[in-house]
Amino acid sequence: MDEELVPASVSKLPLPEAFLDFLNQNGLDPSIYIASLSTPRYIRLKPGCETQLAEIEAEIEFKLKELCWLPHFYYLPPDIRIASTKAYRDGKIYGIDAASGAAVSALNISSGDHVLDLCAAPGAKLCMILDLLGSSGSATGVDIARHRLAASRTLVQKYSLGDRCRLFVADGTTFSLMPLRLQSSFKSCNNTEVEEKIEIYNEWTPRRPWKERKRMAKAREMVSEIKDPELIFYGRHSGVVGLSKHDVYGHFEDIDVLQFGYDKVLVDAECTHDGSVKHIQKFEQWGWTTLSRRVLDADRTDDLTVLQLKLLTNGFRLLKAGGCLVYSTCSLTVAQNEDVVEKFLSQQPTAELVEIEGAEKWPCRQARIPMTLRFDPQTSSTSGLFVAKFTKLSASSSLHYFSS
Numbered sequence: 001m002d003e004e005l006v007p008a009s010v011s012k013l014p015l016p017e018a019f020l021d022f023l024n025q026n027g028l029d030p031s032i033y034i035a036s037l038s039t040p041r042y043i044r045l046k047p048g049c050e051t052q053l054a055e056i057e058a059e060i061e062f063k064l065k066e067l068c069w070l071p072h073f074y075y076l077p078p079d080i081r082i083a084s085t086k087a088y089r090d091g092k093i094y095g096i097d098a099a100s101g102a103a104v105s106a107l108n109i110s111s112g113d114h115v116l117d118l119c120a121a122p123g124a125k126l127c128m129i130l131d132l133l134g135s136s137g138s139a140t141g142v143d144i145a146r147h148r149l150a151a152s153r154t155l156v157q158k159y160s161l162g163d164r165c166r167l168f169v170a171d172g173t174t175f176s177l178m179p180l181r182l183q184s185s186f187k188s189c190n191n192t193e194v195e196e197k198i199e200i201y202n203e204w205t206p207r208r209p210w211k212e213r214k215r216m217a218k219a220r221e222m223v224s225e226i227k228d229p230e231l232i233f234y235g236r237h238s239g240v241v242g243l244s245k246h247d248v249y250g251h252f253e254d255i256d257v258l259q260f261g262y263d264k265v266l267v268d269a270e271c272t273h274d275g276s277v278k279h280i281q282k283f284e285q286w287g288w289t290t291l292s293r294r295v296l297d298a299d300r301t302d303d304l305t306v307l308q309l310k311l312l313t314n315g316f317r318l319l320k321a322g323g324c325l326v327y328s329t330c331s332l333t334v335a336q337n338e339d340v341v342e343k344f345l346s347q348q349p350t351a352e353l354v355e356i357e358g359a360e361k362w363p364c365r366q367a368r369i370p371m372t373l374r375f376d377p378q379t380s381s382t383s384g385l386f387v388a389k390f391t392k393l394s395a396s397s398s399l400h401y402f403s404s
Contacts (some may be wrong), residue, residue, distance in 0.1 A: 016288045022274075022296050026333045032377040032384070033280055039377050040075040042098045043082060046159060047072060047131060049092045056087040069361045070101050072131075091159040096124040099375035099385035102364070103268060103328040104128045106356045106389050112136045113263040114179035118172040118315045121145055123152030125268060130161040138238055140262070141167045142175050146232070153233045157206075163235040170229035172267075173310040176318070177229060178252055179262055180239030198244040204234050254317065258392075261320035269308040271329040271336050272301060275384020277377055279330075301335060308340045316344075316351060316392065324354070325390045330383060332376065337386040338368045350393045 015023075015030060023030050043064075045053065057063050060082065064074040075098070082088045082095060104125050109115060109132040120126045120141030129139050143149040146169045156162040168175065228249065234240035240248055252260070272295045273279040283291040294300065312327050319325050327344075329336050345351055353371050363380045364373045364387075372388040 014284070016291070018292055018296055019288070028274075028332050029378065033277055039078060039277060039381055039383065041078045041080060041082075042067070042073055042075050042096060042101070042382070043093045044096050044101065044128060044131075045072050045074060046092050046094075052087070052092060056085070056093065059085050059087060067098060069363065070098055070105060073098055073101055094124060094127055094155070094159060096128060097383045097385075099364075099380060099382035099387075100125055100268075100328075101128060102359075102362055102373075102375065103326055103385060103387050104132070104266065106326045106359070106387055107264045107266060107324060108357055109133060109264055110137075114181060115139045115264045115266070116179075116262040116315065116318055117141045117266045117268075118175065118311060118318075119143060119266075119268050119270060120167070121148030121152050123155040125266065126152055126165070127155055127159055127161055129266070130156060130165055133164060136164075137263075138164045138166070138179055140177070140179065141165065142170050142172050142229070143167075144169070144171050146230070149232060156233075162233065163237050166234040166238045166240055167232050168229035169232055171227070173307070173314050174227075175229060175314065176251055177249065178257065178260055178318070180243070180248070181260065198246065201234070201240050201243055201245075201248065203236055203241050257318060258321045261318050261323065263320060263323045265315045265319050265323070265325040266328075267311050267315040267325065268328045269311045269336075271304060271308070271331040272333070273330050275330045275332040275376065275386075277383060301333075305335055305340055308336060309343055312340065312344050313348070316348060316390065319392045321350075321392050321394055323392055325392075327388045327390070329386050331386065332374070332384045334368065337374075337388075338372065341369055341372060341388050351390050352393060354389050354391050356387065356389050 015033060020030055045056075053064065060076070060080055062076050062080055064076055067073040067075055082093060085093075087093045107115070107129075109129060111134045113133060114137055115129050115133065117126050117129060117139060121143040123141070126139060126141045133139060141149065141152055143152070149167055149169050153162075153167055156165050168177065231240070231248065274295055280291070308329065312325075315327075316325055327341065331337065341353075345353070353369070355371050356373065359373060362373070363382075364375045365379050366372070367374045367386060367388075369388070372386065375382045375385040375387070377384065
């Protein structure tokens with residue numbers, strides 16, 4: 001990384017004693033939070049916009065530095081703002097930390113894949129997934145927070161990436177909807193007379209007729225009661241258009257998932273965010289007592305590790321045999337990363353940790369478990385991130401597991 005991107009002055013964040021104890025207990029160096037201005041800002045250039053790079057550079061008055069280890073990523077000084085630029089407004093560039101980009105890259109997405117992003121908000125990783133898919137396959141984004149998923153919807157529309165995307169407000173620990181390639185294998189058996197009465201999904205539009213808005217509001221009330229996923233967006237080629245709710249919301253047995261589940265799953269789980277330096281810096285304004293409650297509280301951490309294991313387990317359940325899943329958090333603690341991975345592996349005989357292709361070129365270090373990785377500001381000049389990649393064993397192995 002160029003020296004010019006690291007300002008000479010650094011802010012000395014007055015980290016409270018309790019947080020310093022927390023870092024010490026987890027073997028973390030407090031200096032990663034002290035050099036608060038040293039981590040560059042990263043952006044991803046939308047594929048196909050390479051010819052407009054000079055125009056973008058002229059607008060921000062800085063020559064973008066290409067990141068050699070991650071395609072389409074560039075870095076610039078952290079004090080340069082991109083939100084007001086035409087390139088950002090027009091959807092040619094978007095901000096995403098390079099470590100987050102590495103987690104998506106670890107999925108090794110191919111054209112035609114059906115990908116599940118189980119904790120999709122606020123949406124930058126989802127945008128990258130859709131970028132990599134291109135003109136075939138699909139991406140399903142899930143998040144439990146409706147307002148955050150609505151922000152993801154805004155992003156995918158802004159960057160013209162929503163064509164093969166569908167978004168569900170749902171609990172990621174229980175979400176069970178399959179990719180819509182299933183429609184060809186599990187078509188509804190209703191007769192024609194009944195089919196004529198079933199409401200069919202038309203092309204999605206943000207401006208709905210009054211009757212449809214009323215129907216959707218009523219549907220949301222029902223969703224809150226029965227806890228079914230709420231479909232808040234679907235693209236023209238996401239597989240939803242022309243289907244009935246019965247087709248979209250069909251539930252299937254685990255044995256069917258082995259053949260028809262998702263090719264790739266990303267579980268970027270909720271965590272304490274202690275690896276996000278910018279997030280920790282915000283507590284200087286929010287108040288350090290808030291940090292003690294949201295990061296250091298042992299009960300909350302215990303609750304989070306339970307949640308993380310449930311998210312990882314459900315994401316793996318929805319993965320087809322031979323598919324791959326990436327688990328990541330922006331925590332640097334062992335409890336939320338290696339401990340969760342070890343417990344998951346002890347409970348899932350069909351899960352296997354695998355090497356991340358191309359990671360030997362990444363500026364990261366091996367975590368405590370072989371083949372798992374850690375990014376941090378000192379080692380990687382990125383935000384902190386833990387990454388582990390799993391595959392689901394072959395259909396024959398999985399069938400034996402489900403039948404036992």
